Amino acid sequence: MTVAMTLETLRHSTAHVLAQAVTELYPDTILGTGPSISTGFYYDFDIKHKLTQSDLNRIENRMQEIVKRKTQFEYSVLDKQEALSLMREKNQIYKIELIEDLGAADFSFYKCGSFIDLCKGPHIKDSGEIPAFKLLSVAGAYWKGSEENKMLQRIYGTAFFNKKDLRSYLNRLEEAKKRDHRVLGRELDLFSMTEETGAGLVLWHPRGACIRDIIEGYWKKEHYKAGYELFYSPHIGLADLWKTSGHLDFYNDNMYSPVNIENHDFYIKPMNCPFHIVYYKNTNRSYRELPVRLAELGTVYRYERSGTLHGLLRVRGFTQDDAHIICTPDQVHDEILQTLKFSIDMLNVFGFDKFNIFLSTKPAEKYVGKQDQWEKAQDALKTAIETLNLPFQLDEGGGAFYGPKIDIKIEDAIGREWQCSTIQFDFNLPERFNMSYVGSDGNKKRPYMIHRALLGAIERFFGILIEHYAGKFPLWLASTQVKVLNISEHNLDYSREIVEKLKKEDIRADIDDSSEKIGYKIRLGIKQKVPYLIVTGRNEQDNNTVSVRSRDEGDLGEMTLDKFISIIKNNTVNKV
RNA sequence: GCCGAUGUAGCUCAGUUGGUCAGAGCAGCUGAUUUGUAAUCAGCUGGUCGGGGGUUCGAAUCCCUCCAUCGGCUCCA
Numbered sequence: 005m006t007v008a009m010t011l012e013t014l015r016h017s018t019a020h021v022l023a024q025a026v027t028e029l030y031p032d033t034i035l036g037t038g039p040s041i042s043t044g045f046y047y048d049f050d051i052k053h054k055l056t057q058s059d060l061n062r063i064e065n066r067m068q069e070i071v072k073r074k075t076q077f078e079y080s081v082l083d084k085q086e087a088l089s090l091m092r093e094k095n096q097i098y099k100i101e102l103i104e105d106l107g108a109a110d111f112s113f114y115k116c117g118s119f120i121d122l123c124k125g126p127h128i129k130d131s132g133e134i135p136a137f138k139l140l141s142v143a144g145a146y147w148k149g150s151e152e153n154k155m156l157q158r159i160y161g162t163a164f165f166n167k168k169d170l171r172s173y174l175n176r177l178e179e180a181k182k183r184d185h186r187v188l189g190r191e192l193d194l195f196s197m198t199e200e201t202g203a204g205l206v207l208w209h210p211r212g213a214c215i216r217d218i219i220e221g222y223w224k225k226e227h228y229k230a231g232y233e234l235f236y237s238p239h240i241g242l243a244d245l246w247k248t249s250g251h252l253d254f255y256n257d258n259m260y261s262p263v264n265i266e267n268h269d270f271y272i273k274p275m276n277c278p279f280h281i282v283y284y285k286n287t288n289r290s291y292r293e294l295p296v297r298l299a300e301l302g303t304v305y306r307y308e309r310s311g312t313l314h315g316l317l318r319v320r321g322f323t324q325d326d327a328h329i330i331c332t333p334d335q336v337h338d339e340i341l342q343t344l345k346f347s348i349d350m351l352n353v354f355g356f357d358k359f360n361i362f363l364s365t366k367p368a369e370k371y372v373g374k375q376d377q378w379e380k381a382q383d384a385l386k387t388a389i390e391t392l393n394l395p396f397q398l399d400e401g402g403g404a405f406y407g408p409k410i411d412i413k414i415e416d417a418i419g420r421e422w423q424c425s426t427i428q429f430d431f432n433l434p435e436r437f438n439m440s441y442v443g444s445d446g447n448k449k450r451p452y453m454i455h456r457a458l459l460g461a462i463e464r465f466f467g468i469l470i471e472h473y474a475g476k477f478p479l480w481l482a483s484t485q486v487k488v489l490n491i492s493e494h495n496l497d498y499s500r501e502i503v504e505k506l507k508k509e510d511i512r513a514d515i516d517d518s519s520e521k522i523g524y525k526i527r528l529g530i531k532q533k534v535p536y537l538i539v540t541g542r543n544e545q546d547n548n549t550v551s552v553r554s555r556d557e558g559d560l561g562e563m564t565l566d567k568f569i570s571i572i573k574n575n576t577v578n579k580v
Numbered sequence: 581g582c583c584g585a586u587g588u589a590g591c592u593c594a595g596u597u598g599g600u601c602a603g604a605g606c607a608g609c610u611g612a613u614u615u616g617u618a619a620u621c622a623g624c625u626g627g628u629c630g631g632g633g634g635u636u637c638g639a640a641u642c643c644c645u646c647c648a649u650c651g652g653c654u655c656c657a
Contacts (some may be wrong), residue, residue: 046652143652144583155583158652186649190591199630199648255657276657309581310648404657423656490615519614527618534600539613541616553617562581 009128011165015040017077017128018067018137018163024119025066026051026159035121036098036147045164048145050098055142055157063159066140069115074132078115079125087111087122098147098413110178120169136170137163143251185470186315192475192533195316195466204313206463214483214512216462219359222353223325223459232299232327236278238304239372243269248438251279258306276302277430277455280328289441291521294451295331295339302326302461315421316467323462328453330439336380336452340427341388346423347412347458348392354465355472360413360421361394364402371405373431381429381452382408395486405430414468421470429453476555477537480502480579485572486513487534488550489525491541498545502538502565510571524551535570 017039025503027033037047053059084103090113091099099122103111114123116131128134133389147153164170179185184515189195194212194460197205208216216512219243219461222371226232243262246252251259262269280298289296301324312318314573351359364384366378385408389396396410404407407429433439440448459465467475479485486506490499499515507515514534516525522539529537540552543562550568 018623031656056585142584142650145653146582149584149653154655157583160652197649203648251657257655258657306656309655311581311653313649318656406657428657489617491616494614519612519620521613521615521620522617523615524619525617530618536619539617543616559617 009133011163012040013126013128014127014134014165015045016123017131018113018134018161019045020077020116020119020123020127020129020163021045021067021134022063022122022139022159023049023068023121024070025063025114027119029063032046033097035096037102037146038159042428043138044160046145046158046160048147048156048158050154051155055159057142060142062461064172067137067139069132072128072132072133073117075117076130077127077454079127080115081110083110084108087113088176090120091122096316097124101120121308133190134163135165136167137161138174139169147225155328160544180471183471183474184315185317185467188475189249189316189467189469191531192407194470195464197319202320203310204308204318206316206319206321211483212466215477215481219466223350224299226346226350227327227533230297230342231295232297233297235280235300236499237273237276237300239305240272243271243277245278245282246271249275249281249433250434253274255481258305258308260305261451272305273302274304274306276300276304276324276326277328277433281433281439281453285437285439289451291332291441291449294441295329295335297327297329299325299327300391306513308505314338316463316470319463321463322464323575324457325459325462325465326454327454330434330451331378331443331454332443332449334451336384336454338556339454340384343427343454344388344394344410345393347427347456348394349425351412351414351460354469355478356414356424358415359394361389361396362389362399362402362413363389364399364404364409364411365401366408367401367405371403372435373407375381377407377431377452383430383432385410394437404428406430422460422464424465424468425456425458426460427454427456428453476533478580479534479572480576482533482535483512484514484532484534485576486509486536486538487568488513488515488527488538488540489522489534491522491539492517495540495542495545499540502540502550505565506569506572508574511569511572525560530555536568538568 016039023035023038026047027035030051030053032052034050036050038045041293076182079258083409087103088100111122112124113120114125139159142162143158144155145158146155162170162173164173170429177284187213192211193209194206194215195209197203198207201207202369225467227234240263243252246259251274253273259274260272262271264270280300283298284296301323303321305321308318308320313320329339329343332392348359363382365382371378409426409428410427411423413422413423434450434453439451441454443449443452467560471486477483488499488503490496496517499517503513503515516528518525526537533555535555537555544550547562549562549564552568556558
């Protein structure tokens, strides 16, 4: 066997060493599987003993020993009978299942010391070739990833070619922890979620609310520019509405129980679309009116299983930056192109420029709508992506049953991918609601409907933003843009005057008029990540100036207030 | 929902085998200080130890249960 020493190989081999160590320490271990993954590797085990963090240390030490032993990885091939009997002998029921599943004639094994594992390889030459590794965590994981199956214990770890890479990876994990939006959210007093109010429900504190307001204000302004009309719909709707839309049939698991008012059931909305459609149908529509573009920051509530909740990134009540475009077949291409461009532009403004775009097409089996509709829609989506020269991945058959879609994912600080923008066709709802418009030939026609969100959900997007900026919101988004710090009581009037002047210029300014020393005030201002701190003391008062300290650029020295205001205005407009 | 871990003042955490163990720092408040670029000093107020139930003469500590959070899995129209 040739040994291709890729990071993947190294990690896969390290997973074997992990399994070997665990087997040595816990002889009753039944092995699951143990692949390499993008951040390292894992191995699943069925062990009676509940693994703890301290067990991890013990296992890691044993792994170090195995590495020191420099045992060879020996390759061998067994036929099915031999493979099965070997695994039976070792009571490896999961491996037996794998052998049966694979249905091949021959099976390759790798042996390292007394440890042998079913594996297609490749592997490193011997265990001594592992230069740097670390076990990271234990977690539960279903056998074969199915909820129906038994839950095994999974150990995560990582490995690198050298200690330096490992260290920098671990540092990155530390860094990511510091950026965690849940931590920063508390430190910067942006939001909270409490046991008292309910899991997955967000309290937007004034500072967070301020930033949200700026985001939403910008969002609205841009939507008007892009030819959208704003819409508001209620939080609950009659059962019949959701029956017509199909949500009570298809989405019921995610919906909360109804409230009964005068013998009518009302459901809290999990989506905004039905309301927009009802409005569309409010009057006879002519092709001359299309496209109709309705945008709404609509707050929806969905049941999410308790174990899936995660800070702002997965919640039960959230506000979609939703819109529905209802148009004629002729308009589909233009609308999609415009929407995709809009989406990318919007994400760019918030500092995101790394995207993973997925184009999902018609599922093989369950779907609604006609073939030519799907083709036209898919063509529009693909053409738009290509026109903008964006790389994308094709997810053949990955579309929803009601239409094809584009999903845009961005990466957060910890390398997790989060879906923000989505642009999806819907062939289902126009049918169900019998939507129509009168064409130029005087006949009633069925419009195309496009459902789209650019930021996805405000809550999730805010969480991603916090991590992206590490809490250092750019000037235009910062809740407090300038904090004025007076040196002593003698400068208080002058300092307050400065604040008032800044406020008059629509600059979000605040004052720290406590009787603390300037060092303390600066420390506090830095901790709060305020973009600009202004020091006002005797010198400034005498010279009629301010001393500016920028969060990102350090001390900018003494300048006139007018000069400072123009810097702020300039940077705000440019969104830096 | 599932597996595991965790839950002590607003925050970060101490609390040895159940018996002055309800504590510290920061924050907050009150005073003093009037300060020149990352923590001025002093005093004070904060907690049914996540909720409920149980064992015990006695529970933050042991048991049960519920809730929430964390790491994952699963799910993600």
